[in-house]
Amino acid sequence: MNPRLFLSASDSNPMYQQVIDQITAKVVAGDWPAGTALPSIRELASANQVSVITVKRAYQELERSGVIVTRHGKGSFVAESLEAPRALLRSELEVHLQALLTCATRLGLSREEIRQLIDKAPQPAAEHMRGTKP
Amino acid sequence: MKALELNMPVIRLLVLKDWQLFEKQLAAYVAAGIVALCFLGLATPWSFYLGSLLLIVVMVAAACFAISNSLLAERKEHTLPFIMSLPVSPLDFYLAKLIGNLVTFGVPFAVMALGTLAVIAFTPLPNGLVVFALPLFGHILLAYSVSLGVAMAVESEGWNTFAMIASMLLINPLIMLLGQIPAIGETAKTGTIVWSVPLLSILAAQVLLSIAAIVATGWIHCRKKSFY
Amino acid sequence: MTAAFTLAGIYKHYPHFALQDIDLSLPEGQIMGLVGVNGAGKTTLLRILTGLASPDAGTVEVLGHAMPREQVAAKRDIGFAAEDMRLYRGRSLRWHMDLIRAIYPSWDEAYAGDLLRRFDLRVDQAVGSFSHGQRVKALLLLNLARRPRLLLLDEPTTGLDPVARVEVLEALADVLREEARSVLFSSHNTRDVEQLADSITFLHQGRVLASQDKETFLDSWRRIVCQGAWTPDRQYLPELAAMQRNGSMLEIKVSGFSPDLNARLEARGLTVRSQHPMNLEDIFVATVRAGATS
Numbered sequence: 001m002n003p004r005l006f007l008s009a010s011d012s013n014p015m016y017q018q019v020i021d022q023i024t025a026k027v028v029a030g031d032w033p034a035g036t037a038l039p040s041i042r043e044l045a046s047a048n049q050v051s052v053i054t055v056k057r058a059y060q061e062l063e064r065s066g067v068i069v070t071r072h073g074k075g076s077f078v079a080e081s082l083e084a085p086r087a088l089l090r091s092e093l094e095v096h097l098q099a100l101l102t103c104a105t106r107l108g109l110s111r112e113e114i115r116q117l118i119d120k121a122p123q124p125a126a127e128h129m130r131g132t133k134p
Numbered sequence: 135m136k137a138l139e140l141n142m143p144v145i146r147l148l149v150l151k152d153w154q155l156f157e158k159q160l161a162a163y164v165a166a167g168i169v170a171l172c173f174l175g176l177a178t179p180w181s182f183y184l185g186s187l188l189l190i191v192v193m194v195a196a197a198c199f200a201i202s203n204s205l206l207a208e209r210k211e212h213t214l215p216f217i218m219s220l221p222v223s224p225l226d227f228y229l230a231k232l233i234g235n236l237v238t239f240g241v242p243f244a245v246m247a248l249g250t251l252a253v254i255a256f257t258p259l260p261n262g263l264v265v266f267a268l269p270l271f272g273h274i275l276l277a278y279s280v281s282l283g284v285a286m287a288v289e290s291e292g293w294n295t296f297a298m299i300a301s302m303l304l305i306n307p308l309i310m311l312l313g314q315i316p317a318i319g320e321t322a323k324t325g326t327i328v329w330s331v332p333l334l335s336i337l338a339a340q341v342l343l344s345i346a347a348i349v350a351t352g353w354i355h356c357r358k359k360s361f362y
Numbered sequence: 363m364t365a366a367f368t369l370a371g372i373y374k375h376y377p378h379f380a381l382q383d384i385d386l387s388l389p390e391g392q393i394m395g396l397v398g399v400n401g402a403g404k405t406t407l408l409r410i411l412t413g414l415a416s417p418d419a420g421t422v423e424v425l426g427h428a429m430p431r432e433q434v435a436a437k438r439d440i441g442f443a444a445e446d447m448r449l450y451r452g453r454s455l456r457w458h459m460d461l462i463r464a465i466y467p468s469w470d471e472a473y474a475g476d477l478l479r480r481f482d483l484r485v486d487q488a489v490g491s492f493s494h495g496q497r498v499k500a501l502l503l504l505n506l507a508r509r510p511r512l513l514l515l516d517e518p519t520t521g522l523d524p525v526a527r528v529e530v531l532e533a534l535a536d537v538l539r540e541e542a543r544s545v546l547f548s549s550h551n552t553r554d555v556e557q558l559a560d561s562i563t564f565l566h567q568g569r570v571l572a573s574q575d576k577e578t579f580l581d582s583w584r585r586i587v588c589q590g591a592w593t594p595d596r597q598y599l600p601e602l603a604a605m606q607r608n609g610s611m612l613e614i615k616v617s618g619f620s621p622d623l624n625a626r627l628e629a630r631g632l633t634v635r636s637q638h639p640m641n642l643e644d645i646f647v648a649t650v651r652a653g654a655t656s
Contacts, residue, residue: 009553014639016577046538049531051393053560057577141434147464155450212448216501218414219442220465221434 001032003039003047015050019058024067027078027085038068038076144222145230152204152234159203160238163196167246174250177258190270193246194302197278200239204231205285206294228286228355232348235282243278247271262324265333266312272340273308277301279344283351364390365423366512366544367411372420374406381406381568384420388561390511391541395555395576396548397646398565404548405444407565408516411546412442425512438466441505444516448497451490455483455500459507466508474507481529495526499533506533513537515547519554527554534558552642556580562642564649571649583640583648584619588612590632599626603652615640615648 005022007015026032038059039047045055059076062068066084070076079085104114170192173185208214218227250271254263277298284297313319317330365387372384381403388394398404409415411424413433422429427436449458455478463469478485481499483492492500498518505513518534519527531554537543538558549555555562562579564571572579583603589610596602601618612632616623624634640648 009557014580015557042539042541046535049535049557051558051560051576052391052538053575053577144465147461151461155452211451212446213450215414215442215444215447216449219412219437219440219447221437223434226434 001036001039003044005044005048007048007050015054016058016061019044019048019050019055020061023058023062024085024088027067028082028089032078034078034080034082036078037074038078040075140229141222141226144220145226145233148217148220148222148227148230149234149237152231153237156200156203156238159199160196160242163192163199163242164245166192167196167242167249171246171249171253174259175253175257182259189246189250190274190305193243193271193274194305196242197239197274197281197302198298200235201278201281201285201294201298204234204238205282206291209289210291224356224358225352228352231286232282232352239278243271243275260323260325261327262322264327265318265330266322269308269312269318269333269336269340270305272337273305274302276340276344276347277304279347283347286351287354364426366390366392367422367424367546369407369410370421372410372417372422374410374415374417376406379403379406379568381410381417384570386563386570386573388544388546390544392560393538393545393547393558394561394563395559396546396563396565397550397552397555397642398548399550399650402565403568404565405446405516406568408442408444408514408546408548411514412440413437439511441508441510441513442516443498443501443505443514443518445520447501447516449489449500449504452488454486454488455503456485458489458500458504459485462504462508468510469508471507473509474503477503477507477533480533495522498522499526499530502530502533506536509540509543511543513543513545513547515545517549518547519549519551531558552646556642564646566650566653571653579645580639580642582618583645584616584623584637585640585644586614586616586623586627586637587635588614588627588632589635590630592630592632594627594630594632598630604648611635615644617645617649617652 005019007018007022009015011018013021023032023038027034032038038044041052041055041059045052048055059068059070063070063076065088066079066081067088068076069079100114109117167189170185170188173181173188176182176185208217222230250267251264253259254261254267280301281294281298285294288294288297315332317328317332321328321330366389368387369384372381374381379401384407386407396404396407406415410417410422411429413424413430413436416430424436425439427433429436449455459474463471481496481503483496483500483503489497489500498521502515502518505515515534519530522530534545534547535558537545545558547555547559556576559576561573561575563573574582589612591610593607593612594602594605594614599614599616601616601620601623602614603617604615606613624637627634
């Protein structure tokens with residue numbers, strides 16, 4: 001399993017959050033299928049030049065939210081069910097949704113107008129890509 | 135006691151390193167020394183004067199070269215932290231430098247001292263000259279030991295230069311002094327070597343002081359609080 | 363957990379500078395970033411750890427060895443590269459590699475070859491003709507290739523061009539793979555420290571201002587922009603580290619952030635506009651300034 005993630009110091013999210021987001025995305029996309037072993041904390045840290053403690057924190061939070069499970073002495077594995085990563089994405093969606101509604105309220109847009117905007121918005125590229133996955 | 139455990143393999147490597155760094159220059163000094171000895175051996179007044187002058191110059195130069203390259207340059211070029219980061223104690227470092235210097239200076243020194251004695255013995259030069267030559271070599275050894283000690287113990291470049299030049303230049307008054315001691319000055323021109331009391335005392339003092347300077351340096355060096 | 367090093371009650375006086383009251387410890391397997399302005403005492407601290415300087419008071423233990431008494435045993439497992447450390451100008455990198463290999467049995471020639479390629483260094487070139495970046499990389503290579511248990515690096519990224527800097531950080535990240543290897547590296551560049559270090563130590567004017575694991579440290583600081591008439595003070599807001607006001611807008615920086623902070627601010631009539639975590643550089647500057655005023 002390639003431990004390389006795409007992290008950046010200029011991203012406004014803290015490093016551990018970037019690690020969480022990308023691992024979650026990989027799990028949801030099926031890059032890292034259920035039950036497979038994750039890279040060890042040190043391996044992932046070394047491959048991405050981030051500190052061990054940052055990766056440790058990300059793994060702990062991923063475990064708490066159920067995306068991965070850690071078996072003592074054996075390392076971490078992707079959880080068998082996709083429920084947790086989806087739930088994580090869902091709660092992220094809710095945060096964005098709240099922000100959207102707040103912004104729209106400031107602009108004085110009605111729910112109907114927001115709905116129209118959503119219908120007109122172009123489909124994000126990632127969505128097309130998932131369709132082509134085997 | 136732990137402090138007395140020496141790291142011999144590393145000391146050996148450091149001596150070898152100093153030797154590798156200076157071997158070319160040392161060969162040049164030895165070559166110049168041999169040229170000086172040839173002049174001496176010709177035994178004409180002008181060649182004797184030229185040869186002895188050249189010999190002293192080469193000896194002083196070799197002494198200063200050995201000290202400044204193994205110690206002063208190490209500090210100035212910042213290679214000292216590199217060496218001190220290796221698994222060596224201050225005592226190991228001191229011994230490595232001492233042995234290294236005994237080799238880098240000792241080899242040309244021994245070649246020239248023995249060469250001079252041989253030249254005196256096997257050429258028309260009067261054999262009595264040995265009583266003059268020995269204290270001169272003794273002085274260079276003493277001046278060298280003192281300069282080496284100062285270079286190890288004192289970090290200031292000015293004091294080091296002063297110690298080297300002053301101690302070496304004292305050879306001039308020594309020559310004057312030797313000429314005025316009848317047991318040395320007068321027997322030098324004769325064909326026999328006279329081991330007089332003044333001669334032996336001067337030689338003994340030079341050797342003992344050299345050893346004292348080197349031991350004192352080691353003692354000071356191992357008590358230093360920081361190394362660069 | 364065993365400690366890679368432990369400093370206790372360290373004092374070291376120089377004519378114009380003193381290292382004071384240093385208590386610091388690094389657990390084995392961790393990377394510590396030592397942040398401080400030039401002249402803060404980072405180099406002196408590293409020299410004390412290598413046995414090159416002995417403190418006037420206090421005890422130093424490195425990899426289980428009392429320093430400077432057992433420095434020979436300790437230095438077998440310490441790699442040390444300092445900014446003011448030079449190699450022999452007239453000699454090639456190969457010559458230096460052979461010297462180090464002869465001294466340390468742990469030298470890994472294959473890894474050295476790998477680093478040579480990654481660092482793009484010419485092994486037969488005289489070290490004197492190396493650029494600053496090449497010199498730093500050569501010194502790092504000589505240290506990394508013998509896999510020391512503790513790496514002490516004084517300003518390893520200072521003065522490097524961006525490409526060389528990334529190469530150095532990538533090589534440093536190799537160390538992370540092995541559990542028993544620890545690193546202490548000093549820098550006045552907080553970005554390098556922020557990325558690789560597990561714990562952060564701020565050193566200023568010879569004293570430790572803060573020393574903590576990085577995640578907790580970054581988490582405990584917040585920059586909050588709010589609006590309102592009330593001006594907070596340390597009595598009501600003990601965690602306040604810095605504050606600026608312009609008209610009704612107020613920017614405050616706090617250490618020891620807790621989630622109830624916003625509620626406490628709003629209870630005093632302030633409206634919180636935004637609240638962000640801070641990067642290490644901002645935290646460092648705020649810490650140094652807060653230390654200067656308090």
